[in-house]
Amino acid sequence: xxxxxxxxxxxxxxxxxxxxxxxxxxxxxxxxxxxxxxxxxxxxxxxxxxxxxxxxxxxxxxxxxxxxxxxxxxxxxxxxxxxxxxxxxxxxxxxxxxxxxxxxxxxxxxxxxxxxxxxxxxxxxxxxxxxxxxxxxxxxxxxxxxxxxxxxxxxxxxxxxxxxxxxxxxxxxxxxxxxxxxxxxxxxxxxxxxxxxxxxxxxxxxxxxxxxxxxxxxxxxxxxxxxxxxxx
Numbered sequence: 001x002x003x004x005x006x007x008x009x010x011x012x013x014x015x016x017x018x019x020x021x022x023x024x025x026x027x028x029x030x031x032x033x034x035x036x037x038x039x040x041x042x043x044x045x046x047x048x049x050x051x052x053x054x055x056x057x058x059x060x061x062x063x064x065x066x067x068x069x070x071x072x073x074x075x076x077x078x079x080x081x082x083x084x085x086x087x088x089x090x091x092x093x094x095x096x097x098x099x100x101x102x103x104x105x106x107x108x109x110x111x112x113x114x115x116x117x118x119x120x121x122x123x124x125x126x127x128x129x130x131x132x133x134x135x136x137x138x139x140x141x142x143x144x145x146x147x148x149x150x151x152x153x154x155x156x157x158x159x160x161x162x163x164x165x166x167x168x169x170x171x172x173x174x175x176x177x178x179x180x181x182x183x184x185x186x187x188x189x190x191x192x193x194x195x196x197x198x199x200x201x202x203x204x205x206x207x208x209x210x211x212x213x214x215x216x217x218x219x220x221x222x223x224x225x226x227x228x229x230x231x232x
Contacts, residue, residue, distance in 0.1 A: 059126075059191040061110065062134050064096070066103040071229045073105055074208040076196065078112040079121035079141050080149060081204045083216055088142040091219040099226055109138070112204050113192050117149075117157050120179065122188055124165040127178035137168045 077084035099105045111122045125137040141148075141164060148160035158179075165175050178184070195201070199208050207214045210229055217225075 059187055061108045062131055063106060063108040065100040065106045067106050069104060069106045071105045071226060072210060074108045074110060075205055076110050076112050076201045077205040078114045078118045080115055080118040084205045085142045085145040087205050087216060091222060094219045095222060104230060105226060110195050111192060112196060113189060119185060119188060120158065121161050123178050123184060124161055127170055127174055133168060137164060140164045140168060
């Protein structure tokens, strides 16, 4: 997923939306499950225009940490990207404990849509409306990514994503409404395209740190970069 151009991905998603909603309309009678996953990644960097809190198309940003911090990190990631899952199952846990939960930085997660399943995961994550639910669901999706994506069967993948939504607390009625919200899906695609173009995103995961664009990196490099921005 690291080398796929977002322009191509955006076109593919728009062409696939009709098929996606056929899948979204499938029954969501599901049972809960749980499991583990992933590995590590690599560094690099380039510059970009400053990134700001996004409410494009009425879609709110999902942000953790200290909104008043002078260091603002925006991650661009896809729920179907293996490198993104690896980051969230590893480096992100350390970043959260040492920089987000301690109030040192502001951390925003913005979705990138390579396919209809990443879009569906985003719709379910945003279904309940709270940031607490969103990040709880996102953690489940990344932790179990190898399992739910492995079948390559569309119906099974949809069922797995819905199962995780129920495990996070959604009812069947909530799931049905969210998974069939075509207007929300279209708004999310427009929101993603606007953000990706604004911040010159070309791969995932990517990070905009105080206006500078960086690709994936080990935790040690991330911490060094943040400490430098924080003047530590």
